[in-house]
Amino acid sequence: MHGGKVYEYAEQRGGALDEIVDFSANLHPLGPPETVTHALQVALHLVRHYPDSRHLRVKEVLAKRYDVAMDHLVCGNGASEVLELLLRVLAPQRTWIMEPAFREYEAIARRVGSQIEHVSMMAFGDRFYFPLNRIVESARTGDCVVLNTPHNPSGMHVLKVDVSDAVNTLLDHNVDVIVDESFIDFLENEKSETWLRESTVNPHLHTIRSATKVFAIPGLRFGFAVVHPDVAKKIESDRDGWSVNVLAQEAAIAAYQDRAWILRTQQWLVQQHAFIHSSWGMDARIHVYPFAVNFFLVTFSHASLSRFIQTELHRSGYIVRNCESFHGLGASHMRIAIRTAEENYALWNAYLNAMDAYQDHSPMSSSKRRGESAHTVDDGDHKK
Known part of the structure; x- marks a missing residue:
């Protein structure tokens, strides 16, 4: 669903x-930005050509926006395709998913032949928590952990400082960590909370971003990842280069330059x-x-x-x-x-x-109107 x-x-x-x-x-209810709709109108004539399979212009914009080198960037038809391209290259024996989570994590991991390990994010008090310490105890070299923050479906954000030790321990044991930051653009402190910079230097840490949500372009779809250049080369060597269409690239170029x-x-x-x-x-x-x-x-x-x-x-x-x-x-x-x-x-x-x-x-209301005692019957599906 x-x-x-x-x-x-x-x-x-x-x-x-x-x-x-x-x-x-x-999705952002105010979008897409006017800069994006204008760019699409101007670019309509480009649909007569094949898209740039190298994604050069949009990579230039992303590299400047996030201060990373172009060879760290991988673009895709939404964050979901980027995740699949990445997992195909990583080929993890086991993929650790903290639940509840976006269901595509499991679906994609199964498609690439990875065993799924579900770990419950039980709610304590009024919030969920990331059980990374439990994963650290069991994950081994060749596994992959998917970390989603800000978290979908709860909407909470776990501060980077609160999970850094566990993430670094996983990386030290050659466990791949994928950080899905599809909603991080909505945070005021996005710059201090992102893992993009760390992903440029560690070959086991990979950060995924999405333009779909914050720029409200689900009908076009654009996502990207920041990964180690060796990982990027492996991804680009065996993929469908045409998956990011001309209009999606033009929309992303305009969107990621619109700081306002x-x-x-x-x-x-x-x-x-x-x-x-x-x-x-x-x-x-x-x-x-x-x-x-x-x-x-x-x-x-x-x-x-x-x-x-x-x-x-x-x-x-x-x-x-x-x-x-x-x-x-x-x-x-x-x-x-x-x-x-x-x-x-x-x-x-x-x-x-x-x-x-x-x-x-x-x-309850009916029995109260009749002057009878009443109680609420729980149907057994109350999970809080």
Whole structure:
């Protein structure tokens, strides 16, 4: 399962695509930037040519933006393709995935023939944690560990300093570490939190970035990795060079030169974080996990309530992310993207109306109206 399936949602509802407000995909609601749409219009005539399989111009922009040499860069058709290209070259015997996690990690690892090792990110108090110390005890040379921060689906960010010792220990034992930073552009302290610089010097450390989320171009798709030059050479020697199309490259060239967009993004997010904390975060009927980026994770008291709320929201045209496909989560969890102020306010009101409808029709409410004692029945899927 994956968020953003707006075509399927519209078909299920029997309505038009523009009637859907998609809170299921963690995309920047203000994008794409005008610089990107302009670049696409100017570049339309280039579709008559094959794309540059070397990705030279976009690599030049990325190299300047992140102060890395071009031979450290690998570009792909989204972060997912970059991850697959990387895992094909690394060919790990075992891939360690901290759950819950983006399901493509497991799918790609299986496609390259790697054994999957799931490690639970159990929630202590109000947050998940990265169990890297447990992995350090068991991982061996030739294994690969996928570290996703900021974390999807929780939205939390684990500070680099808190995991550096464990990561360095893994690297010292020749365990490959892949850091997926697909959402790091939403952090104000992105420069101090990224692993890009370390990935240029250590052949076992690899950092992946995505343009899809922060620049809102999922229909084009662009991602890149910063890796050791030896790893980059191996990847480029055996891949489909045409996978990054002309328009995706032009969009990325424009996007990664638009510094003002990131500043605008961070200002928008600070304002919307304040609203989420003062609304969803203050509702005692649910639990909102700590979050640092453009989405947040909610837990309901039981799965039947969560399913009811999601159904009511869908009927109103608001699509949220059901979390049943995430290992370690379940039907009681719901992931919500942060959109524009108007849309966030509308979703909040739709949620309140759905909660009122549930209470009006719940067995508890009925028994209270009859003057009987009542209790809430947990359906066994409450994982908090």
